[in-house]
Amino acid sequence: MMFGGINSTGAIIDGIKKGEANDILLPNQKERVQKVAVDIGGSLAKVVYMTSGPRHQGGRLHFTAFETDNVEQCVKFMHKLLDGDDEREGTERPVIMATGGGAHRFRDLLSSERRVEIRVEDEMESLTAGLNFLIREVADEVFTYAEDRPMEFVEAGAEDEFPYMLVNIGSGVSILRVAGEGQFERISGTSLGGGTLWGLLHLLTGERSFDAMLGMTKSGDNTKVDMMVGDIYGNDYGKIGLKASNIASSMGGVYRKTLDKQYDDADIARSLLYMVSNNIGQIAYLNAQLHGIRRIYFGGYFIRGHPLTMHTLSYAINFWSKGQMSALFLRHEGFLGATGAFFKTEPRAEAAEENGLEVAADVSEEEGAVADSLGAAMAAATTHRVEERVAADAAASTGGRRRGRRGTAAAAKTYSFTENFSIAGSITDAVGSLGMLDRAPARLMALPQLASSAAQPYQPDTVDLTRAPQLQAYWISAMERNTHGLLELAADGALELGGEARLTQFVALYLDHLRRLRERPLAYGAMSVRALLGLREQCLHEVGLDDIFASIKRRETDAALAALPPLLAHVDAISSPRDRLRLLLHNVLAGNMFDWGSTALRGALANGSLDLERARDQITWRDSFANADRFLDRVDHGPAYARALVFVDNSGADVCLGVLPFARFLVAHGTSVVLAANSRPALNDVTESELLAIVRRAALVDECIAQAVDDGRLVVCGTGSSEPCLDLRKLDERLVRLSHGADLVVIVGMGRAIHSNYHARFSCDSLKLAVFKNQMAADAAGAHIYDALCKYVPGSGT
Numbered sequence: 020m021m022f023g024g025i026n027s028t029g030a031i032i033d034g035i036k037k038g039e040a041n042d043i044l045l046p047n048q049k050e051r052v053q054k055v056a057v058d059i060g061g062s063l064a065k066v067v068y069m070t071s072g073p074r075h076q077g078g079r080l081h082f083t084a085f086e087t088d089n090v091e092q093c094v095k096f097m098h099k100l101l102d103g104d105d106e107r108e109g110t111e112r113p114v115i116m117a118t119g120g121g122a123h124r125f126r127d128l129l130s131s132e133r134r135v136e137i138r139v140e141d142e143m144e145s146l147t148a149g150l151n152f153l154i155r156e157v158a159d160e161v162f163t164y165a166e167d168r169p170m171e172f173v174e175a176g177a178e179d180e181f182p183y184m185l186v187n188i189g190s191g192v193s194i195l196r197v198a199g200e201g202q203f204e205r206i207s208g209t210s211l212g213g214g215t216l217w218g219l220l221h222l223l224t225g226e227r228s229f230d231a232m233l234g235m236t237k238s239g240d241n242t243k244v245d246m247m248v249g250d251i252y253g254n255d256y257g258k259i260g261l262k263a264s265n266i267a268s269s270m271g272g273v274y275r276k277t278l279d280k281q282y283d284d285a286d287i288a289r290s291l292l293y294m295v296s297n298n299i300g301q302i303a304y305l306n307a308q309l310h311g312i313r314r315i316y317f318g319g320y321f322i323r324g325h326p327l328t329m330h331t332l333s334y335a336i337n338f339w340s341k342g343q344m345s346a347l348f349l350r351h352e353g354f355l356g357a358t359g360a361f362f363k364t365e366p367r368a369e370a371a372e373e374n375g376l377e378v379a380a381d382v383s384e385e386e387g388a389v390a391d392s393l394g395a396a397m398a399a400a401t402t403h404r405v406e407e408r409v410a411a412d413a414a415a416s417t418g419g420r421r422r423g424r425r426g427t428a429a430a431a432k433t434y435s436f437t438e439n440f441s442i443a444g445s446i447t448d449a450v451g452s453l454g455m456l457d458r459a460p461a462r463l464m465a466l467p468q469l470a471s472s473a474a475q476p477y478q479p480d481t482v483d484l485t486r487a488p489q490l491q492a493y494w495i496s497a498m499e500r501n502t503h504g505l506l507e508l509a510a511d512g513a514l515e516l517g518g519e520a521r522l523t524q525f526v527a528l529y530l531d532h533l534r535r536l537r538e539r540p541l542a543y544g545a546m547s548v549r550a551l552l553g554l555r556e557q558c559l560h561e562v563g564l565d566d567i568f569a570s571i572k573r574r575e576t577d578a579a580l581a582a583l584p585p586l587l588a589h590v591d592a593i594s595s596p597r598d599r600l601r602l603l604l605h606n607v608l609a610g611n612m613f614d615w616g617s618t619a620l621r622g623a624l625a626n627g628s629l630d631l632e633r634a635r636d637q638i639t640w641r642d643s644f645a646n647a648d649r650f651l652d653r654v655d656h657g658p659a660y661a662r663a664l665v666f667v668d669n670s671g672a673d674v675c676l677g678v679l680p681f682a683r684f685l686v687a688h689g690t691s692v693v694l695a696a697n698s699r700p701a702l703n704d705v706t707e708s709e710l711l712a713i714v715r716r717a718a719l720v721d722e723c724i725a726q727a728v729d730d731g732r733l734v735v736c737g738t739g740s741s742e743p744c745l746d747l748r749k750l751d752e753r754l755v756r757l758s759h760g761a762d763l764v765v766i767v768g769m770g771r772a773i774h775s776n777y778h779a780r781f782s783c784d785s786l787k788l789a790v791f792k793n794q795m796a797a798d799a800a801g802a803h804i805y806d807a808l809c810k811y812v813p814g815s816g817t
């Protein structure tokens with residue numbers, strides 16, 4: 020389908036925006052478009068823009084938001100996006116499609132760049148157009164929420180699509196009845212909306228960040244400030260269907276003298292979230308009743324994929340309709356208006372389409388990269404928070420259902436994201452994104468090369484701590500120690516925290532989990548090193564610490580890339596391919612010593628006393644030597660591998676000086692290589708987006724890498740994971756697609772090849788490369804600390 024000059028056929032949600040997530044891919048959109056859409060509301064300005072893919076292989080829609088208070092920044096950002104193309108001959112003026120109240124209020128500001136044309140679109144029209152577009156064109160956009168099935172996708176049935184109701188929860192709430200394309204009526208609304216929650220919570224708690232408020236709701240107990248039915252009746256009031264646990268009066272419990280006026284911010288936050296959401300849910304239900312409507316969509320930035328909010332709205336609809344209706348949610352719920360404005364069909368574009376003309380130009384991917392470098396003054400900080408577990412459950416509950424309307428090969432991966440743009444690195448005045456279902460792939464799949472049988476099923480974890488009380492105690496203590504090490508790094512100013520409060524919150528949260536696990540080891544299910552490490556990442560994400568190693572990673576990567584050309588020259592000067600490969604393997608292992616997650620090594624890394632050479636000397640080969648030789652024999656004498664799938668580990672020396680030169684060797688010997696990196700940050704592991712940039716930079720200094728990238732023989736893909744370990748049953752489906760035909764699987768790092776996958780077997784050849792950097796992990800494998808793991812196993816063929 021064409022909308023506003025854009026081909027939306029086959030639109031899918033994708034996790035890779037320059038390696039990052041949650042954009043919508045438009046694979047059939049061949050031309051670039053030079054327009055940006057913005058919906059400036061009372062609280063937030065939401066921006067939608069498109070970049071074109073590499074070699075114009077389709078478009079990519081991006082979604083980002085700014086506080087309306089910072090509208091100047093937002094406008095600057097949009098103008099920058101539209102920079103650069105106006106000099107091209109014959110191109111039209113770039114356009115900002117603007118909607119929302121701010122399109123009028125900030126008209127002069129928007130028009131401050133004369134070369135940019137401003138088109139103001141009606142807000143409600145944009146909202147419904149955006150919703151219609153997302154429902155119809157984007158696969159796996161709409162879902163229902165229940166605690167046990169947090170993301171059940173809903174197929175858009177053509178017949179019963181209309182009429183539906185949209186409850187848009189922004190600063191205030193608008194309720195629209197939508198009868199068809201462009202046919203809608205605002206049937207109701209309420210002034211008790213998102214702005215109410217934001218404002219009241221600010222008054223009551225002093226907090227100003229909405230994300231922090233949502234964060235608080237998680238630990239709060241509303242019964243401390245609400246008056247419950249049980250407080251009044253002492254029990255259920257079953258006769259009229261009220262349970263003791265129902266809220267009788269929001270905030271009504273505050274007056275009780277027993278509380279002694281000791282109120283906790285978190286309790287207040289939770290109570291008010293319930294109050295606002297329940298109220299909206301009830302008004303929504305009543306309107307649906309009144310207008311005989313069964314489909315209720317909830318939109319607006321207020322929702323943010325926040326489980327508690329969705330639970331409350333769902334519960335309210337379910338409760339009042341006695342199970343007859345359910346609330347429908349959207350993965351781009353905050354961007355309905357901006358999306359509608361973006362796809363607004365302009366007469367000019369339509370005419371061009373009809374004439375078979377190309378619609379004029381665009382925002383290129385490079386220009387999209389202004390997001391990373393908005394002049395010298397602007398620093399970009401992307402905050403993504405992930406609730407992996409919710410997403411994993413969501414993936415499990417969707418069970419591979421797929422929407423194939425209009426023949427679209429549909430796949431969904433991520434939830435909405437927001438990028439923070441802030442002056443001089445401060446993030447306090449920018450919008451964060453707490454979307455709890457954030458950026459998690461909806462479809463996670465097993466690696467096809469995993470050899471798993473009923474007798475020997477695949478189990479990612481090497482040691483099941485559940486059955487080993489002593490090991491349990493050791494690893495819990497190790498994690499505590501390790502976390503205190505992080506605090507020392509933080510005290511040295513080495514970590515990216517954006518405020519101390521978050522670090523304190525994180526430490527309290529994680530240590531509290533560890534305490535609970537010490538008391539009740541099975542509280543969260545089976546315990547493993549992988550789970551403990553993963554839990555730490557979740558806690559970091561939960562308080563908004565998305566990438567505390569960002570600056571360390573950048574610094575180490577810059578240093579490593581500077582050392583790459585001489586290293587490659589040195590490798591190339593070795594005449595025997597076998598000796599060359601041996602050195603390359605040794606470098607992969609040495610690179611793996613650059614592990615900021617290791618208590619043993621962190622000190623040396625922090626004081627800069629470790630370099631690749633020294634790391635190489637520190638490693639002991641022992642029986643890995645013989646194993647490496649077997650791999651060298653295979654490469655020497657066997658046919659070239661067709662395709663290698665390499666699970667990479669750390670940024671800096673590990674990936675730049677270890678893995679990349681090794682991958683270069685493989686591609687030079689006729690193997691195509693897929694580098695699989697974490698989709699989102701964990702410790703100092705390189706992420707997909709970082710790795711893409713690294714490969715691009717390496718291609719600038721090395722012809723072999725440049726050629727391989729150009730020919731598609733060296734590609735980067737996200738694993739779907741954001742943990743230091745790896746569960747090979749849960750890989751991003753794009754990676755699984757790319758792994759078809761792989762006859763060599765390489766796994767790098769202690770997290771991925773020792774704590775997990777140490778016993779994993781594959782139908783094709785596999786190579787595990789890591790260093791034992793922890794005494795207990797070494798002991799468990801009968802190894803010594805700093806022993807190399809170089810485990811080559813020919814494929815089992817099963």
Ligand SMILES: Nc1ncnc2c1ncn2[C@@H]1O[C@H](COP(=O)(O)OP(=O)(O)O)[C@@H](O)[C@H]1O
Pocket residue numbers: 059060061062063064119188189190191212213214215216217228229230319320321322323353450451452
């Ligand atoms: N990071 C955030 N910053 C501010 N408000 C947020 C944030 N995330 C969610 N919200 C909620 O979203 C509301 C704004 O929703 P939105 O749909 O953008 O409305 P509007 O168009 O009126 O600005 C806020 O009032 C607040 O309740």
Ligand SMILES: CC(C)(COP(=O)(O)O)[C@@H](O)C(=O)NCCC(=O)O
Pocket residue numbers: 497498501552611614615616617618619668669702743767768769770771774789790792793
């Ligand atoms: C988190 C890690 C698995 C990362 O190692 P990598 O995968 O990068 O080789 C490792 O640093 C680790 O196990 N750390 C925890 C134990 C310790 O404190 O050393």
Ligand SMILES: [Mn+2]
Pocket residue numbers: 614616668669702703704743768770
């Ligand atoms: Mn790592």
